[in-house]
Amino acid sequence: MADLNKLGLAEARDALRKGDVTSVDLTEACLTEIEGAGALNAFVHNTPEIAREQAKAADARIKAGDAPDMCGLPIGIKDLFCTKGVPSQAGSRILEGFLPEYESTVSGNLLDAGAVMLGKLNMDEFAMGSSNETSVYGNAVNPWRRGNDEAALTPGGSSGGSASAVAADLCLAATGTDTGGSIRQPAAFTGITGIKPTYGRCSRWGVVAFASSLDQAGPMTKSVRDAAIMLETMCSHDPKDSTSADLPVPNFEAMLTGDIKGKKIGIPKEYRMDGMPDEIETLWTQGREMLADAGAEIVDISLPHTKYALPAYYVIAPAEASSNLARYDGVRYGHRAKLDQGDGITEMYEKTRAEGFGDEVKRRVMIGTYVLSAGFYDAYYNRARKVRTLIKKDFEDVFAQGIDAILTPATPSAAFGLGEASDDPVQMYLNDVFTVTVNMAGLPGIAVPAGTDAQGLPLGLQLIGRPWEEGDLLNTAYALEARAGFVAKPRKWW
Amino acid sequence: MSIDQSTAARVAKLARIKVEEDQLPALAAEFNTILGFIEQLSEVDVEGVEPMTSVTPQRLKRRVDEVTDGGQQNKVLANAPDAREGFFAVPKVVE
Numbered sequence: 001m002a003d004l005n006k007l008g009l010a011e012a013r014d015a016l017r018k019g020d021v022t023s024v025d026l027t028e029a030c031l032t033e034i035e036g037a038g039a040l041n042a043f044v045h046n047t048p049e050i051a052r053e054q055a056k057a058a059d060a061r062i063k064a065g066d067a068p069d070m071c072g073l074p075i076g077i078k079d080l081f082c083t084k085g086v087p088s089q090a091g092s093r094i095l096e097g098f099l100p101e102y103e104s105t106v107s108g109n110l111l112d113a114g115a116v117m118l119g120k121l122n123m124d125e126f127a128m129g130s131s132n133e134t135s136v137y138g139n140a141v142n143p144w145r146r147g148n149d150e151a152a153l154t155p156g157g158s159s160g161g162s163a164s165a166v167a168a169d170l171c172l173a174a175t176g177t178d179t180g181g182s183i184r185q186p187a188a189f190t191g192i193t194g195i196k197p198t199y200g201r202c203s204r205w206g207v208v209a210f211a212s213s214l215d216q217a218g219p220m221t222k223s224v225r226d227a228a229i230m231l232e233t234m235c236s237h238d239p240k241d242s243t244s245a246d247l248p249v250p251n252f253e254a255m256l257t258g259d260i261k262g263k264k265i266g267i268p269k270e271y272r273m274d275g276m277p278d279e280i281e282t283l284w285t286q287g288r289e290m291l292a293d294a295g296a297e298i299v300d301i302s303l304p305h306t307k308y309a310l311p312a313y314y315v316i317a318p319a320e321a322s323s324n325l326a327r328y329d330g331v332r333y334g335h336r337a338k339l340d341q342g343d344g345i346t347e348m349y350e351k352t353r354a355e356g357f358g359d360e361v362k363r364r365v366m367i368g369t370y371v372l373s374a375g376f377y378d379a380y381y382n383r384a385r386k387v388r389t390l391i392k393k394d395f396e397d398v399f400a401q402g403i404d405a406i407l408t409p410a411t412p413s414a415a416f417g418l419g420e421a422s423d424d425p426v427q428m429y430l431n432d433v434f435t436v437t438v439n440m441a442g443l444p445g446i447a448v449p450a451g452t453d454a455q456g457l458p459l460g461l462q463l464i465g466r467p468w469e470e471g472d473l474l475n476t477a478y479a480l481e482a483r484a485g486f487v488a489k490p491r492k493w494w
Numbered sequence: 495m496s497i498d499q500s501t502a503a504r505v506a507k508l509a510r511i512k513v514e515e516d517q518l519p520a521l522a523a524e525f526n527t528i529l530g531f532i533e534q535l536s537e538v539d540v541e542g543v544e545p546m547t548s549v550t551p552q553r554l555k556r557r558v559d560e561v562t563d564g565g566q567q568n569k570v571l572a573n574a575p576d577a578r579e580g581f582f583a584v585p586k587v588v589e
Contacts, residue, residue: 373508
């Protein structure tokens with residue numbers, strides 16, 4: 001078989017089962033591809049020796065029969081996941097040299113199932129960003145370009161390396177994490193599929209924390225079926241994460257029938273934004289038609305507090321980040337600043353954090369500190385938490401009306417050029433305008449590639465589901481995927 | 495609500511991030527842009543609304559109060575920039 005790196009998880013799994021390929025073959029194909037893709041800056045810590053060993057072990061397990069679905073499939077892991085003995089820096093200078101003594105639950109679940117880790121993937125520092133431009137490793141680059149224009153585009157963020165690697169076929173799939181859209185926005189920018197499950201589905205243990213009430217891990221894959229396969233392995237109840245849900249994890253793949261007859265799909269009027277490009281509007285309309293064609297009933301709905309999700313997010317997420325990132329103090333791990341004579345512990349903290357954190361992280365930690373500080377806690381933080389309650393209620397109300405899923409655009413634009421949006425933080429934040437509501441309400445959301453813009457760049461649609469009903473959501477996405485028929489791939493220039 | 499340089503300096507101090515004097519005006523300006531964006535929240539009627547504490551209704555699990563882990567001093571210290579004699583080492587704290 002040629003071009004093994006281009007396979008998806010399902011195809012590769014089936015080929016492994018039939019004995020048409022070995023995990024070693026798949027792994028070597030990906031390692032070769034990664035070697036030649038330095039220009040994308042997607043993989044930032046390569047682990048070829050680990051991958052080769054795991055591939056051999058997987059082949060033995062497959063031969064013995066009874067291997068799990070993910071067994072032998074080479075994937076990339078976002079740098080935010082702690083991986084035992086392998087650098088895990090969250091894209092930050094402050095974690096330079098950090099070698100975890102433990103494995104995150106999610107990456108552990110994948111490795112236990114026999115998945116092969118090719119290396120760690122680039123990301124925005126501490127997952128704070130929408131363009132992968134805040135990474136200590138430098139920008140990850142989108143394999144897609146605007147026609148013949150050679151300008152480098154962002155793969156989105158924060159899971160930019162994961163998106164770039166999957167879209168460029170450097171690996172079969174990758175893990176991502178999503179606090180305000182960090183799986184779905186990069187998936188949409190690179191023409192791949194990405195799902196953020198319900199808050200609590202995936203354990204957060206061992207995932208470097210950004211905003212604990214919003215963070216969720218999820219898969220970034222080449223198809224909806226692949227997302228179903230990988231998500232099932234990633235999910236588990238974990239006593240080490242007190243917010244992890246003690247619920248059975250269904251066989252998501254078995255729920256992909258493509259039959260969505262009679263399902264009610266909500267179209268929220270508040271997602272029609274001023275200044276939204278016509279192409280996004282058109283794509284959204286096409287998405288409605290595709291789902292209607294599949295037999296779903298399209299219903300206009302209202303989510304009145306949508307507009308306030310992003311400003312509330314930019315109170316809550318920085319507040320939680322300021323607390324979570326207090327641990328980077330130069331004492332227990334990572335970078336410690338060189339001190340001058342007479343410097344005490346306060347100077348050590350201040351210099352270490354000034355040197356170790358990048359500008360966006362500093363900005364958010366300080367905003368978070370401010371909104372939590374005496375005198376402002378009620379005006380900002382408590383108000384934002386009340387608004388969050390209202391945002392969640394908006395969704396509960398429409399689900400109570402019988403809506404099964406909600407269709408929206410995934411992003412307000414196609415991928416933009418690196419450097420084009422980095423001057424104004426608030427402008428950058430608007431990238432998450434369609435995705436952030438989902439984190440605020442703890443719901444599952446999936447981005448599915450559905451078309452291209454005039455310059456040939458991929459565009460995605462988002463489906464939002466009921467809590468814990470990822471299987472149903474994936475099935476609706478499967479029906480959408482089948483009708484969208486998105487097969488475009490980036491032309492290889494790297 | 496407008497943030498001046500002294501407030502910016504106070505926030506930096508609270509966050510334990512060293513910010514040079516000459517960078518304070520730019521920092522204050524950035525804060526104001528972001529807080530200006532957040533200011534929209536004041537339009538929302540939140541009268542009688544409970545602030546969210548947990549996005550999924552759940553009770554924290556309970557378990558027996560017993561030691562389940564420990565004895566990993568070397569692992570705990572393995573990544574420390576400065577560890578000595580089984581402790582984290584830091585600059586002098588008490589004069």
